[in-house]
Amino acid sequence: MDSGMIGKIQKARQYAEEPERVTFESFTVDFAGNHDHYTIGYENGAWSCTCNFFQGHSVCSHTMTMERLLGAMLKATAEEA
Numbered sequence: 001m002d003s004g005m006i007g008k009i010q011k012a013r014q015y016a017e018e019p020e021r022v023t024f025e026s027f028t029v030d031f032a033g034n035h036d037h038y039t040i041g042y043e044n045g046a047w048s049c050t051c052n053f054f055q056g057h058s059v060c061s062h063t064m065t066m067e068r069l070l071g072a073m074l075k076a077t078a079e080e081a
């Protein structure tokens with residue numbers, strides 16, 4: 001492997017220790033719940049989820065799970081504020 005590539009791998013290792021460098025702007029995921037699969041969307045700090053609970057509360061166990069998983073990689077959210 002050339003030295004340039006070794007340097008890139010080392011840099012990637014460092015960056016991965018600092019997740020706050022990365023901010024998700026938008027994505028969609030499939031969430032496998034206990035009884036069903038849900039589609040979660042994220043767009044500029046705003047969540048959506050196809051589960052029933054989310055429709056009435058604008059937050060649910062699925063979006064809260066995503067906030068825990070992605071932490072510093074999300075824009076500031078209601079749970080942190």
Ligand SMILES: [Zn+2]
Nearest residue numbers: 049051060062
């Ligand atoms: Zn949900």
